[in-house]
Amino acid sequence: MTDRRYGVLGLGNRLEQDEALGALVIEKLRTDASLLGSLPAPDTVELIDGGTVGLGLMPYLTGLDGLLVVDVINNNREPGDLIDLDGVDVIRKDVVMSVHDLGAGELLGALYVMEQWPRRVRVIGLEPLVIGLGLDLTPPVAAAFPGLIQELLRYLATWQREDAAAG
Secondary structure, three states: OOOOEEEEEEEOOOHHHHHHHHHEEEEHHHHOOHHHOOOOOOHHHEEEEEEEOHHEEEHHHHHEEEEEEEEEEEOOOOOOOEEEEEEEHHHHHOOOOOOOOHHHHHHHHHHHHOOOOOOOOEEEEEOOOOOOEEOOOOHHHHHHHHHHHHHHHHHHHHHHHHHHHOO
């Protein structure tokens, strides 16, 4: 299983309250070794702080067995609600993702068109309350943050176990 690769791509702007979600998830996974350490193969996970996205991220996302894109997702739900989407839905524009929707959709679309689509792609995030100047997540998004981390870890563990079983 050592040749397997899984990516967690965090998107967002650290200066815009809930928009910082993806970057804060990557920071948490980097600084708390126990989180990735709970996985069957923690060394196969690549953490990518994608900022506000761009096609320059393509080299980091090709050849992955699984990709989790983490961002705030405007989906007209309650602030802090967990939203979990198939990556294909994002390139179809079935949903709107944060203020950099076009960049994330273009990035995933480019992976698809170039036949570099990872074997599995999920876009996971939280409904924001505020996207505006500020350094802290709003209370409903901050309260849902641990659950989001657990959902990411659940996907990674499941994918790693499936791939290990498949050989």
